[in-house]
Amino acid sequence: MVESYYLAAFIAVSALATFATRVVPFLFFEKHTDHPLVKHIGRFLPAAVMALLATVFLQRSSGWQGQLPGADALIPAFLVIAIHLWRRNALLSIAAGTITYMAIQQTGLLQGAL
Structure with missing residues (x-):
């Protein structure tokens, strides 16, 4: 029974971490899309x-x-x-x-x- 809670917690933390890594760049770097470094990275x-x-x-x-x-x-x-x-x-x-x-x-x- 305890193992299922650990598994559910692991899945929840993994899902949250994955979602956060996808969302954070859009939230914090939206103002910097015209920066030359961002354009260079986006190109190559x-x-x-x-x-x-x-x-x-x-x-x-x-x-x-x-x-x-x-x-x-x-x-x-x-x-x-x-x-x-x-x-x-x-x-x-x-x-x-x-x-x-x-x-x-x-x-x-x-x-x-x-």
Whole structure:
């Protein structure tokens, strides 16, 4: 019984902390949206975060041994780059890369080559 209270309290504190980290920037930095630093961060931070996520993803890919090392991750990565350069649509390129990666993983398409 006591464990359920601890679990409920943990969930409540976690939800509050998550909500606070999302709301605080909008409350306190609303007046500073024209500041050059905020504009610079807004321009370059999304690309830097995506590059960091892609690097971590490629490092943790399961297929770095065999004849085609990393093909399970590199094929979707190149597809994302190609579609993004072609259409300039982040949602389309990320969706295509995700679908391709999941198709490779679920079908075992490259298992014979790895």
